[in-house]
Amino acid sequence: MRRWLTEAQQARYAEFKRFVAENVEPFAEDWERSQQLPSELISRMSAAGFLGCSLSREYGGQGWDAVTFGLLNEAFGRASSSLTSVLTVQAMVAMALAKWGTREQKAQWLPRLAGGEVIASFALTEPGAGSALQSLTTTYAQGPRADSFLLNGSKQWITCAQVAGIFLVFGKLEQQPVACLVPRDSPGFTIEPIRELMGFRAAGLATLSFRDVEVPRTNMVGRPGFGFSHVAPVGLQFGRISTACSALGLLRGCFEESVAYAAERKIGASTVGELGMVRSLIAGMGTELQAATLLCLNACKSEDEHAAEAFENALAAKYFTSRAAVKAASDAVQIRGASGCHESSPTSRYYRCAKIMEIIEGTTQIHEQLLGKMFVGQIGVQRASGEQT
């Protein structure tokens, strides 16, 4: 991958990997078992500038490019999908707010998000609506004061909600999609932790309930009618890049663990790695790792170039890498055999977390629907105009 990176990006990637080796890798399994992340570690990540790192320096961020953001998520994803999800949702809310927030909202929240003083959560999914945004039933209505809304409804599977201080909550105002910032301590807002997930167990998921929660109108991000078409996609774009790169890190973990095991584990006089069947699995894993790396880099670079195709490139990267991670995790367990099924091996955690990568930030099937429509539409245009693919 080095040949594709600048010297500064390579140096930061090395720094991220050092941080992960020291602060994350040895403890990741314990966090999954206890189903929580240590707040002290989040503080250390904040001090290192990792939270809100894509925000400009004007707001206390690092102003890092999307490639560097991707490398950060890849390095963390190698060791802990749960911890990486903090980077994911912080970026989703921060970047949506940086794009569409008012001057006052930016001044109030972005420095706190960049410094990790506040953790953010992106509240979109509902018990009855996931990818079908038009089916959301959470509502904003005229509040008791002229300058306030009343928020009612519920959200489910909301990452980092157990620890977040501010929520970007999507709903409808007179059937128009809107998004508002809702502080954790708002009266009528309750948070119910979700435990015993198969993976991402320390990612702090929760169900949110809003019962006549009064929200100042000044907390609205963007304008009514644009919550789903413009506000959510900016956040989801960073969510997909983050998830794709996190899955890439997991995929690298599967590959590295498998190669190391295959070289060491003996069966009689031979190593496992001398078995053709194992080599076949590792060959597939290594090749998919290379392909996924390039897709993730392509997604990040097109985001840096502010290219219109950045959205479909992020979709393609997330779609391919999450599926490849599931396959790699399954094969990594297979290569290790019984020991791969035990918590003493990271492969069992990879296996549990990889499947979730295919679901968060849009399921594989939604990605297929979106990408299929884009590709078919483009081919139709090319044929109509006689262009070659």
Add this chain to the structure above:
Amino acid sequence: MTQNANRNGEIKDTIKRFVTRSINIPDLGDDDDLFESGLVNSLFAVQLMTFLEKTFAIEVEADDLDIRNFRSLEAATNFVAKKNAAKAA
């Protein structure tokens, strides 16, 4: 006046090339509603916005979020011209 008309024509052609590369709408008219065609995907609105920002070096801000700015080739052209004029002022 003629210079502005020419410039607007160039803007419109550029936007049209982007739109027809993204979605298959035969004989797209200047005032055809892009979002009622049923052919655009859910990301088209934000892709169009990103294209306008990058191509014409403008920034779409929260106050610009009005469907009348993006509904058709004509609307998007007028929007870009308005932003450029504000930038030049």
